[in-house]
Amino acid sequence: MHNTPEKVKAYYEDWTDRYMENFGVFFQACQAESPDALIDHVISVCDIQDGQKLLDAGCGIGGPGIVLAQKKKVDIEGLTLSPKQIQIGEGLKEQHQMKGTLNFNQGDYHKMEEIFPKEGFDLVYFLESLCHSDNPEQVIASVRSMLKVGGKVYIKCFFKGPNKPSDPESLQHALDVSDQVFFLKLRDVGDILNLLVKYGFSLHFCRVPTYQINFDPGNSFVARNKIKLYRNQKKEHDGTGDMYLHCLEILAVKYY
Numbered sequence: 418m419h420n421t422p423e424k425v426k427a428y429y430e431d432w433t434d435r436y437m438e439n440f441g442v443f444f445q446a447c448q449a450e451s452p453d454a455l456i457d458h459v460i461s462v463c464d465i466q467d468g469q470k471l472l473d474a475g476c477g478i479g480g481p482g483i484v485l486a487q488k489k490k491v492d493i494e495g496l497t498l499s500p501k502q503i504q505i506g507e508g509l510k511e512q513h514q515m516k517g518t519l520n521f522n523q524g525d526y527h528k529m530e531e532i533f534p535k536e537g538f539d540l541v542y543f544l545e546s547l548c549h550s551d552n553p554e555q556v557i558a559s560v561r562s563m564l565k566v567g568g569k570v571y572i573k574c575f576f577k578g579p580n581k582p583s584d585p586e587s588l589q590h591a592l593d594v595s596d597q598v599f600f601l602k603l604r605d606v607g608d609i610l611n612l613l614v615k616y617g618f619s620l621h622f623c624r625v626p627t628y629q630i631n632f633d634p635g636n637s638f639v640a641r642n643k644i645k646l647y648r649n650q651k652k653e654h655d656g657t658g659d660m661y662l663h664c665l666e667i668l669a670v671k672y673y
């Protein structure tokens with residue numbers, strides 16, 4: 418299926434309430450022990466400093482951006498396709514004191530140069546958002562244009578798993594369901610790493626996140642929405658079965 422930004426936008430306009438019911442304000446399946454722990458991890462691995470300008474590409478209702486701006490005096494531009502998420506996010510922002518700022522923008526991360534000044538950011542980060550793109554090359558090219566030389570991109574997302582499932586057709590079925598239900602394009606991570614190198618990034622790491630991973634929110638989301646991820650699955654997903662997807666974190670620096 419072809420994931421256009423229009424389709425992903427419609428999906429989030431429709432599903433944001435369900436995301437909030439299940440996930441709270443962090444719309445992520447691969448979470449840490451707490452929202453604080455996740456953001457502390459991002460701050461640490463990206464070496465985020467007061468005074469920096471950050472771009473949260475695929476910001477949801479702004480949960481991660483708000484926690485980050487509570488911890489650091491940074492200016493964050495949040496970008497989402499969904500006007501509904503912005504409306505909710507503006508309300509959420511009013512309920513929190515922040516050291517820094519968070520500004521919501523509606524638009525497409527494939528074309529960030531149409532929204533923001535070029536080479537204006539120290540860090541562009543994607544928290545479970547890049548996997549919606551049908552055209553990651555355009556996104557990485559756009560990220561490059563947003564970053565200062567020496568600026569960083571951090572991507573935490575889902576990719577095809579490294580484990581060969583006992584039944585390859587079952588893997589394909591799970592990938593198809595992820596695509597058709599969640600508009601997720603699960604790729605080989607090498608595809609993204611090659612693009613980063615092609616667009617002048619130096620890779621710092623690509624690994625399983627080093628925080629204590631908590632998949633419970635993702636598993637309960639699948640179960641609550643009665644999604645059958647596996648072929649011939651008799652009951653709701655309970656987090657067991659062949660791993661078909663893999664949560665990874667990537668850090669790369671714009672080298673030239």
Ligand SMILES: C[S@@+](CC[C@H](N)C(=O)[O-])C[C@H]1O[C@@H](n2cnc3c(N)ncnc32)[C@H](O)[C@@H]1O
Nearest residue numbers: 443444475476477497498499525526544546549
């Ligand atoms: C799973 S949610 C993650 C939200 C947020 N990062 C968080 O952790 O709460 C995915 C987000 O990516 C955004 N997104 C997907 N495709 C996008 C695109 N082409 N341009 C901008 N945002 C996009 C959606 O609007 C949504 O906010």
